[in-house]
Amino acid sequence: MTPPDVPGSIDRPTDPAADDGARHGTSQVDTNPYRGLLPDLPAYACTNCGHWQRWPAPGPLVCPVCADVRNALPEHGFEFVTAKQADELVTGSWRPAPVDGVTEFGTEPRFGLDSRGWVIETDIGLVGFECAPWYTADMLAELRRMAEVHGGFPVLASSHVHGYGALWQLQLELEPRVVCVNVHDLPWTKAFRVTWPADDVLTLAPDLTLHRTGGHFPGHSVLHDSRRGILFCGDSLKVDLDEAGAPVALSAHKAFHAQIPLSHGELREMLAVVGVLDFGTVTTPFEMVPGVTTDHVVHLVQRLLSGPPDAAPVPLAEL
Numbered sequence: 001m002t003p004p005d006v007p008g009s010i011d012r013p014t015d016p017a018a019d020d021g022a023r024h025g026t027s028q029v030d031t032n033p034y035r036g037l038l039p040d041l042p043a044y045a046c047t048n049c050g051h052w053q054r055w056p057a058p059g060p061l062v063c064p065v066c067a068d069v070r071n072a073l074p075e076h077g078f079e080f081v082t083a084k085q086a087d088e089l090v091t092g093s094w095r096p097a098p099v100d101g102v103t104e105f106g107t108e109p110r111f112g113l114d115s116r117g118w119v120i121e122t123d124i125g126l127v128g129f130e131c132a133p134w135y136t137a138d139m140l141a142e143l144r145r146m147a148e149v150h151g152g153f154p155v156l157a158s159s160h161v162h163g164y165g166a167l168w169q170l171q172l173e174l175e176p177r178v179v180c181v182n183v184h185d186l187p188w189t190k191a192f193r194v195t196w197p198a199d200d201v202l203t204l205a206p207d208l209t210l211h212r213t214g215g216h217f218p219g220h221s222v223l224h225d226s227r228r229g230i231l232f233c234g235d236s237l238k239v240d241l242d243e244a245g246a247p248v249a250l251s252a253h254k255a256f257h258a259q260i261p262l263s264h265g266e267l268r269e270m271l272a273v274v275g276v277l278d279f280g281t282v283t284t285p286f287e288m289v290p291g292v293t294t295d296h297v298v299h300l301v302q303r304l305l306s307g308p309p310d311a312a313p314v315p316l317a318e319l
């Protein structure tokens with residue numbers, strides 16, 4: 001039997017971040033082994049969706065995420081802000097998530113898609129999944145403090161481009177050894193550097209495994225925390241909440257804004273992956289929702305497979 005594919009447990013001499021000589025040697029790499037490998041251009045965020053691009057000044061003309069069928073176009077044209085402008089626009093905050101051992105990072109007021117960065121405590125240190133739209137100096141200081149307490153920040157990963165937020169910034173500032181996105185989604189990752197392109201299944205830390213579902217994006221992947229019973233489900237699911245924040249309905253989409261459903265083939269693929277994972281909480285790039293279980297999701301997908309493709313929410317009580 002071959003050993004499991006665990007980035008956190010592997011110190012490959014070919015990995016510059018794991019190579020002490022590369023970190024502290026006499027070469028030009030200095031303390032950051034990726035310096036010079038990251039795109040050394042100014043970063044610009046789309047004001048409509050928050051997607052960051054590194055681009056020669058005076059910045060990009062089009063945001064590829066908004067131009068894609070899965071997002072809405074900006075009604076009054078594309079507009080971009082620099083990192084300095086983003087820093088002036090938002091304040092950052094963090095709080096314990098509803099499940100112990102996970103911290104939620106976010107910004108206010110709403111910027112871009114308003115994504116959250118989830119920071120998960122594991123046996124190998126902190127694992128970041130998805131990212132906030134921007135990280136202020138205070139947020140970065142808190143992440144460094146947490147990394148000090150919890151054994152470092154070795155792994156940073158994301159479900160798909162709508163969850164990337166300012167991932168590029170965390171790679172630059174925290175220097176995680178592993179930056180992981182599914183190999184099929186590499187076209188969306190140009191603002192940062194993927195050090196570990198994932199295949200269909202990749203264990204990021206003990207009891208924390210990334211699984212490709214495809215569907216929404218070809219490389220769309222979910223992260224299963226089997227110890228805590230959490231499915232970090234990316235955009236494979238949309239959860240409707242009541243005013244008190246309790247889940248009331250579930251849906252699945254290829255494109256949420258345009259209400260394009262997943263195809264039956266995509267649903268079958270999702271069911272094969274998610275149906276065998278045990279969870280009682282789902283966590284999208286926007287919220288953590290206790291009370292949505294494996295059974296709910298299996299029943300949703302089975303129901304969607306029983307009729308014409310449909311993007312409408314199904315009440316949780318019927319699942």
Ligand SMILES: [Zn+2]
Pocket residue numbers: 046047048049050051063064065066067
């Ligand atoms: Zn955009």
Ligand SMILES: [Zn+2]
Pocket residue numbers: 160162163216235
């Ligand atoms: Zn999405």
